[in-house]
Amino acid sequence: MSLLCVHALRASISSRRSTSQRCVRLAISRFSDTSTKSSQQGDGSLTTNMHQWNWWWFRKDLPPERQIVRLTSPGRLLADASSEAEVVDNIPAGELLEVVGEASAHVEWLPVRAPLEDKLEVMSEKPLEYQDGWLFEPNFELAEHKLGDKVTVRVDATSHPLLDTLKMLPWWKSSDLPSWIVASVSELYNGKIHGVVKQGRFMIQRPTGSMPERLATSASMLLVSRQRARQTTYAGLLGLVLSAAFALALHARQWAKGELYDFGRKSLGNLVGWLTLVIVFTTPLSIAPCYVFVNSPASTCCVVVGINMLLYNDIFGE
Numbered sequence: 001m002s003l004l005c006v007h008a009l010r011a012s013i014s015s016r017r018s019t020s021q022r023c024v025r026l027a028i029s030r031f032s033d034t035s036t037k038s039s040q041q042g043d044g045s046l047t048t049n050m051h052q053w054n055w056w057w058f059r060k061d062l063p064p065e066r067q068i069v070r071l072t073s074p075g076r077l078l079a080d081a082s083s084e085a086e087v088v089d090n091i092p093a094g095e096l097l098e099v100v101g102e103a104s105a106h107v108e109w110l111p112v113r114a115p116l117e118d119k120l121e122v123m124s125e126k127p128l129e130y131q132d133g134w135l136f137e138p139n140f141e142l143a144e145h146k147l148g149d150k151v152t153v154r155v156d157a158t159s160h161p162l163l164d165t166l167k168m169l170p171w172w173k174s175s176d177l178p179s180w181i182v183a184s185v186s187e188l189y190n191g192k193i194h195g196v197v198k199q200g201r202f203m204i205q206r207p208t209g210s211m212p213e214r215l216a217t218s219a220s221m222l223l224v225s226r227q228r229a230r231q232t233t234y235a236g237l238l239g240l241v242l243s244a245a246f247a248l249a250l251h252a253r254q255w256a257k258g259e260l261y262d263f264g265r266k267s268l269g270n271l272v273g274w275l276t277l278v279i280v281f282t283t284p285l286s287i288a289p290c291y292v293f294v295n296s297p298a299s300t301c302c303v304v305v306g307i308n309m310l311l312y313n314d315i316f317g318e
Contacts, residue, residue, distance in 0.1 A: 066113075067099045068143040068196060077133035081109040088133045089114060096143060096196035098130065103142065110135045118198040122212040128195040128203060144219045145193050145202060152223040152294065153204050153215045155187045162298065184235075184298040188228070189215060228291070235297035236287035239304025244275060246305070247312050265316060274315055278308045 074093050078085040091097070091114055098113040113130035145151060157163065162185055166172055189212075194205035201216045223231070254266045261268050286307045290300040 067103045069103050069140040070143050071095050071140050073139040075135045075138045081134045094200045096200050115197045120214050120216050149193045152228050153189045154221045160185045188294045232291045235300040236304045239301040240283045243305045243308035
């Protein structure tokens with residue numbers, strides 16, 4: 001009986017192996033037949049077929065459908081790839097254009113899409129308008145960002161209580177504030193690059209219902225995720241330093257009044273313990289939400305100082 005069971009098991013395994021081998025052979029034959037047909041049809045169908053059979057590890061090598069370039073010298077937009085074609089527009093240097101296909105540095109005729117829009121509707125999702133044309137031997141460079149890139153837009157505040165207060169100081173009464181001070185209180189908006197508009201600006205599209213849904217700005221006002229993470233981290237560390245300085249000043253004030261620095265609630269050991277807590281726990285846990293909710297650097301610094309000093313008050317308060 002056991003011998004019969006063994007033979008039955010072997011027969012089942014062999015039948016399964018033969019079935020799987022037939023399936024693999026059938027798939028390979030179908031793939032080879034499709035490739036053979038596409039190669040007989042020409043290069044265009046072969047490219048289409050390769051797109052259909054492309055696996056994920058090949059997709060990363062495919063060139064993008066459209067690229068953004070910046071003209072480094074003025075150019076004439078022609079209606080067709082001919083020197084006798086009609087001049088559609090004169091494009092100034094520094095203008096952003098969308099290139100159809102891969103942008104090559106040494107190309108005679110470059111198919112591009114020039115932006116037609118200058119002023120954007122803030123609450124809109126309609127496609128941007130472009131003028132298709134050709135550039136003859138253009139001088140250009142790849143733009144800092146690509147279509148679909150996730151970026152953060154910085155919008156400088158025209159009026160802010162902190163900026164208004166600083167302008168009253170004698171150092172900045174007759175001069176502009178440093179750029180890093182203005183950037184520390186700027187508003188930040190997450191979005192994706194959806195196209196380009198005139199004056200060399202990127203168009204950033206935000207989710208439906210956001211306020212605003214669209215923004216147009218230059219590359220200098222855009223931040224990638226790594227830059228914003230570094231900026232938020234620096235702001236949090238500044239908040240940590242400020243909160244440590246405030247705590248040390250409050251402890252020094254109590255020591256000057258007669259409190260013992262080596263014993264009691266206001267001792268140096270307790271201060272070191274509080275500092276360890278804020279370095280290890282509260283500061284990192286405060287920075288993370290500020291990054292997620294796209295807080296400005298000044299807001300991040302204030303959040304870290306506020307939470308650390310709240311913990312200080314809970315531990316050392318009366």
